[in-house]
Amino acid sequence: MNPITAPNGTVLVINAGSSSIKYQLVDPVGGEAIASGIVERIGQDVGIVTHKYAGSEARLDQPVADHSVGLRLVLDLFAKHGPDLDAAHIVAVGHRVVQGGAVFSGPVVVTDEVVEQIRALVPLAPLHNPGHVAGLEVARELLPDVPHVVVFDTAFFQTLPKAAYTYAIPPAVAEANQIRRYGFHGTSHEFVSKAAAEFVGRPLEDLRQIVLHLGNGASVSAVRGGRAVDTSMGLTPLEGLVMGTRSGDIDPAVIFHLHREGKMSIDEIDTLLNKQSGMLGLTGESDFRAIHDLVAEGDASAVLGLEVYAHRLKKYVGAYLAVLGGADVITFTAGIGENDDVVRWQALAGLEELGIELDADLNAGRIKQPKVISTPSSRVTVLVVPTNEELAIARQAVELAG
Ligand code: AMP
Numbered sequence: 001m002n003p004i005t006a007p008n009g010t011v012l013v014i015n016a017g018s019s020s021i022k023y024q025l026v027d028p029v030g031g032e033a034i035a036s037g038i039v040e041r042i043g044q045d046v047g048i049v050t051h052k053y054a055g056s057e058a059r060l061d062q063p064v065a066d067h068s069v070g071l072r073l074v075l076d077l078f079a080k081h082g083p084d085l086d087a088a089h090i091v092a093v094g095h096r097v098v099q100g101g102a103v104f105s106g107p108v109v110v111t112d113e114v115v116e117q118i119r120a121l122v123p124l125a126p127l128h129n130p131g132h133v134a135g136l137e138v139a140r141e142l143l144p145d146v147p148h149v150v151v152f153d154t155a156f157f158q159t160l161p162k163a164a165y166t167y168a169i170p171p172a173v174a175e176a177n178q179i180r181r182y183g184f185h186g187t188s189h190e191f192v193s194k195a196a197a198e199f200v201g202r203p204l205e206d207l208r209q210i211v212l213h214l215g216n217g218a219s220v221s222a223v224r225g226g227r228a229v230d231t232s233m234g235l236t237p238l239e240g241l242v243m244g245t246r247s248g249d250i251d252p253a254v255i256f257h258l259h260r261e262g263k264m265s266i267d268e269i270d271t272l273l274n275k276q277s278g279m280l281g282l283t284g285e286s287d288f289r290a291i292h293d294l295v296a297e298g299d300a301s302a303v304l305g306l307e308v309y310a311h312r313l314k315k316y317v318g319a320y321l322a323v324l325g326g327a328d329v330i331t332f333t334a335g336i337g338e339n340d341d342v343v344r345w346q347a348l349a350g351l352e353e354l355g356i357e358l359d360a361d362l363n364a365g366r367i368k369q370p371k372v373i374s375t376p377s378s379r380v381t382v383l384v385v386p387t388n389e390e391l392a393i394a395r396q397a398v399e400l401a402g
Helices: 067-081 112-120 129-142 155-159 171-176 186-200 253-260 266-275 278-283 288-296 300-324 334-339 341-348 389-401
Strands: 010-016 021-026 033-040 047-053 056-062 090-097 148-152 208-214 218-224 227-231 329-333 381-384
Touching: 010 129, 010 389, 021 067, 021 389, 033 067, 047 067, 056 067, 067 129, 090 129, 090 389, 112 129, 129 148, 148 389, 155 186, 155 227, 186 208, 186 218, 186 227, 186 329, 186 381, 186 389, 208 300, 208 334, 218 300, 227 300, 253 266, 278 288, 278 300, 288 300, 288 334, 300 341, 329 334, 334 341
Parallel strands: 010 090, 090 148, 208 329, 329 381
Antiparallel strands: 010 021, 021 033, 033 047, 047 056, 208 218, 218 227
């Protein structure tokens, strides 16, 4: 086994979902992902565990009854295929939690009380928080000697002004049901807005920024002086942009209509809008590489799908320019934002009057390092900055764990 070169120790970052556990062993100083892997299909007939370290991959195909079995298998894979976790000197375990409600405005060290608070938020995130709680409990049991820290996807957006997070429904109904805009992908929006400020060499406090996190899930944020002032995801990650499989914004009356006239149940509509809509619904594919292949074959629905995607994105850019009173920096990030020059171009083309001028050559291709893609005369600096949520979680975990 190769020796690990992380003199200040490592952080194990865990993202436990309802039927999966993703993990990464991170050097929080150098930023390197030393090892990573995923347990998939927990609770199904056959589970899959994939573990990557030092250029090789180990894979197990066997039933994984629950999160406890899953994490034990991961620790076995570390022991067998490396790296040796004793030598890795884990200083903290960082857990990603999607929904922190209005309770958590920053990362916290896990205690029994914190686990109970996250459990109490299950009604707000029924798809995510139960898996997080299971992962937290198992990880604390199996790795009892290190501090565990939770980092919430919603925390960065706890600074949203009331006018931005309030839905126009009677307050009594909203309060009784904890209905408000929470926002998600906060770890990425925070990491990228800080990295963008560093990259352009200006104080974060001075900048009006729009961050476009375009992955399989996608969201936009408006950030003034390092504090989020608006974001496109709402009570749940369903609102906002068109996504891989989510519709994003839709007239709420579509739901009543589908229920009353289309005879669909609420659960069926939930599945339709979260899992069968977005680019998948429009084009038959959720992955933009496949969608571009369809466009190259002349597929009309793929062409329309891309247009719908870019149109929605452009509307949000316009809205957030208005919210911020203009922008200094607009940054693309995540799988599509970093790799898809066509989407970047379509989203910002024709906005010269608003001070946004992309440079076709600078924009071309996949971008792996922070880079300016606007022209020198563009009033707004447009960037691509790769996100790294695991590193952001690892750094917050170390900071908090001391
Ligand atoms: P993420 O959720 O950030 O991991 O982003 C995943 C998505 O990025 C995939 O579903 C693809 O749509 C998109 N993606 C990844 N690589 C490329 C690429 N080379 N070109 C276009 N889109 C890509």
